[in-house]
Amino acid sequence: MMSFISNAGAQEPAPEYDRTVAVAALCSGKTKQMVDAIDEVLTAVSIRAEDSVWAATIVSALGNKKLRCSEKSALSLLQSGADYQDALTLSAVTLEGKAPPAPFVNLKVRANLDVAASLLSLIDNPIGEGAEAAVVVLEKQFDNVHVPLLELALDKVTDPDLEARLHVVKALKSLRAPDMDERLAAIAAVADNPTERNRTALVTLRQDNAYVAEDPRLTKALDSAISDIDTWIQIGQIGSVLFSGLSYASILFMASLGLAVIFGLMGVINLAQGEFIMIGSYTTYLVQEFLRYAVPGLLDWYLLIAIPFAFIVTAAVGMVVEATVIRHLYRRPLMTLLATWAISLFLINLVRVVFGTQNLGFIVPSFLEGGTRVTADFILTWNRLFAIVFSAVVLLLSWLLLRKTRLGLYIRAVTENRDMAGCVGVSARRVDLLSFGIGSGLAGLAGLVLTPIYNVNPNMGTNFIVDSFMVVVLGGVGNLAGTVISALGIGQINIFIEPLYGAVAAKIIVLLMIIVFIQFRPEGIFAVKGRK
Structure with missing residues (x-):
């Protein structure tokens, strides 16, 4: 060059x-x-x-x-x-x-x-x-x-x-x-390497009258170079916003997918869903610590090794909650709401007692360190790209489960009409138990994805529960495509507004937009049959 x-x-x-x-x-x-x-x-x-x-x-x-x-x-x-x-x-x-x-x-x-x-x-x-x-x-x-x-x-x-x-x-x-x-x-x-630092260096020279007076060609060259850099910086900023929005949307989708299954199938407003995310993160931490002392050679791969453990442990906790508490409160939404809130508080305090209140320390795997510069100051970081790819894989597997398996057929049948599904031999209780476990396990996978990019502590789940419900309600209760589209929309709008008005104002604006949308389309973007 x-x-x-x-x-x-x-x-x-x-x-x-x-x-x-x-x-x-x-x-x-x-x-x-x-x-x-x-x-x-x-x-x-x-x-x-x-x-x-x-x-x-x-x-x-x-x-x-x-x-x-x-x-x-x-x-x-x-x-x-x-x-x-x-x-x-x-x-x-x-x-x-x-x-x-x-x-x-x-x-x-x-x-x-x-x-x-x-x-x-x-x-x-x-x-x-x-x-x-x-x-x-x-x-x-x-x-x-x-x-x-x-x-x-x-x-x-x-x-x-x-x-x-x-x-x-x-x-x-x-x-x-x-x-x-x-x-x-x-x-x-x-000018061929458009970054803010390089732009500042050229602007400093352009403002130096003694420098540009040495040769008329310098003024023209500097003006052209600064203009080119400005163009690429704007393109980089757009790419950075889109990438950040996509990564945030992927995390929102992971956090909301399990809730969409539970809420869409059973109508249960599960306020403990955020704590299932936390359990997934803490399970990942335990896997990391086990590998650190037992098999240190595999420590760099703890994030991938922890995938089945995060899903199974969180799903098991969810199934226990469903069998012992939720099952006895169907068709009583207020009692369900209070019960899941109590479970949420119990899980938070249990983790505080066992692990403490401080943030957990995670090793960033070597394959997730750093990133690559695409253009200008737009850097594609590997940890956020991992979250995007992982959520896409989970989306594909969830679609295959719901559309290509007998369990998925039963889940869709119970979601559309619980009574008629029971009439044709579908065990609604068994479907509820498995669905609650799957929904909880998906939340655990969201917790795993969050470990390289988010602070992991007992209160981390409370930051996602409201956003998750917004995604589910906007997309259409129990609809996979609606969950994807609403997560993308909310994620991109949040990232776009946040630099202008701040994080709190961004959430308020998004919430107001959803309220206005729901006024005209109460069933959400996609309505599931039998649940309007």
Whole structure:
């Protein structure tokens, strides 16, 4: 991307480089001498006149106050605990008397040290998390980047993403190159990577009258580049809103699907549905902790291993609740409402007693860490993409269960007409028990999906119960397609309104919109036969 940018602005290596002179300058405590010495060391490394390991050691020691020396002292030492090394040779030495003080490092020198350490780290370790952290530092402090050493780092880095980002850093550094053609090429290269940081760099130059006065072409190039970046940033913002809305909708769908089955089949307003979500999250936590101590090699896969456990445990709890409480309260909606609320409080306090009130700590699996930049500042994060894909799989399996199995046929029959289903031999009680278990298990899967992206604590379920009921009522009681569409609508509208008016106002506006919609269509988007 930046291969066409020349090195006209690069410093020529200093042939008179001497390690002793460089260390003496670093020990001077004077800003200009220290900055120049850092530059000389980096230049020497870039032409392979100096060892990168020694340079990295000296830079790190100076930044961490482990370089002990002064202008008045002939000693130049590196401190390592109670031991010392010669700063020039890194050989062990025995200190007699008191060690010299560490040179004072001010903010300007510190910035140059951070950049130098990052460049040297990239040269010695061009892969892994350390390389990512080094590139982040270079992106933030591109003004202090040493171009020849950056080019050496580019030769060593193999990750395409890191290499592209380093090319952008080089372009940002070249924005003030002496050669005008190099500046214009740098502006075009920066515009090819539309981010807020790059836009800010170009806008700063556009507002610098002395800069744009040097060549009329700069004004035109900057205006065009800023306009292009603005366009891509807007596209990225739209994509980010849609992705965030889709991920939120997928979580809403997972939380609402079980409630849709229970409410649609039995007409039970289950206020404990949020706590079933919590049970799924806590079951996932227990699986994680078991693997941590029993099979640590599988710890990274705990989220996938926990899927059957989260479903089965939560479904079992739901079936116990149905058999012991709900079954005896059918056709008494107020009593059912109060009973499920009591169950909700019981489960919350039980978890508080057993696990405490603090948020649980979850390990983010390696396959869910980070994400990929699509365009501008729109980053597709793997944990939210996992939630979307997982909810799509659950949707498919739920559809197959309801449409292609005998149990699904029974559930649909009882939902449409309980009495007639009983007349043809369908055991409504058995269907109720299994349906309540399935609905609870689906809530448990929602809890599993939430663990990488949400705070898991005893009160987490209360944040989803109202939204879940809104999804079910808007979509049409017991209708799978309606649940999907209403979850998508509510999720997208929430994410769209929230940045403008805040989270609380967004929920109020969505609730008012649903109330208005229900006035004209009480049965929801899709009406189930027999339940109008």
